[in-house]
Amino acid sequence: MDVDLAGRIGGLGLEGSFEERVPLAGLTSYQIGGPAELLVEPASIADAEKVVGEVHRAGVPLTVIGAGSNVLVSDEGLEGVVMRVGARMGGIAIDAGVITAGAGVSDRDLAHAAARAGITCFEFLEDIPGSLGGGLVQNAEAWGDAISDHLVDVTVVDATGRVVTYPARELEFGYRDSTFKRAGDLVIVEARFAPGGRAEPSDIMSRMDELRARRHARYPLDHPSCGSVFKRPEGDYAGRLIEVAGLGGTRVGDACVSRLHHNFIVNLGGATARDVRTLVEQVQQVVHDRFGVHLERELVYLGPA
Secondary structure, eight states, X not given: OOSOHHHHHHTTOOSSEEEEEEESGGGSTTOOOOEEEEEEEOSSHHHHHHHHHHHHHHTOOEEEESSOSSEEEOTTOEEEEEEEOOGGGOOEEEETTEEEEETTOBHHHHHHHHHHTTEESOGGGTTOOOBHHHHHHHTOEETTEETTTTEEEEEEEOTTXXXXXXXXXXXXXXXXXXXXXXXXXXXXXXXXXXXXXXXXXHHHHHHHHHHHHHHHHXXXXXXXXXXXXXXXXXXXXXXXXXXXXXXXXXXXXXXEEOSSSTTOEEEOSSOOHHHHHHHHHHHHHHHHHHHSOOOOBOSEEESOO
């Protein structure tokens, strides 16, 4: 790319940091992926405004990641600017039960902050390896609760670098879905949540301990993965269909369908993005041929095949 990205971003006076040719594998839960042409880690909403505005003016690609827990980065890496909304934008404030959190806060930290305040609404996020921004894009849910359940509003930076706040009712949340999935040019920077129920912090922590134990018994956590690869098809479960189709243990390179939870494709150590994509396509084809069901990906592909 002919644009001097580092020079342009360096001239913005960011509080955060930027670096060229950063390997992205270590920044994703899959531990897969090539380098970012330029990785930027904003430290404030003002930083995000500046970066998005500059990217817009330069006409270069912008990819936003958080904890990298449900993405598969191309082996070739990503062109343009990769903005990682991480711990530097992970502040949490609680006032009269209303929780204001930065998009980079981890799911676990958000759950524990609410628990310490005696607020019951985020127990389901305990031990989920994601961050608030990604959770809002995907409308993360588990154990019957969703991240949008108590949401008041979300503050974003739009494609031109303008800060806008949207009420939750305008964001079309559904199962593993939101406005943000269809409007990829909105960068989530902050969200507010209404008070949930109240309980003793020790009782909330006990509930989180229970959910953590259930998750560890149910999911293959000994190898890198993205969590569930496929959305739940109507009236059924992706894992059940994959298991009945006899696909448990199927491998392409070091990408493997887990035998413990069949909706997980794990990285046995040396899997490439191409391995995972090929295995995803094989699973989709076999399940469709056997049951007439198309498994829709929850896993997000970033970059070229």
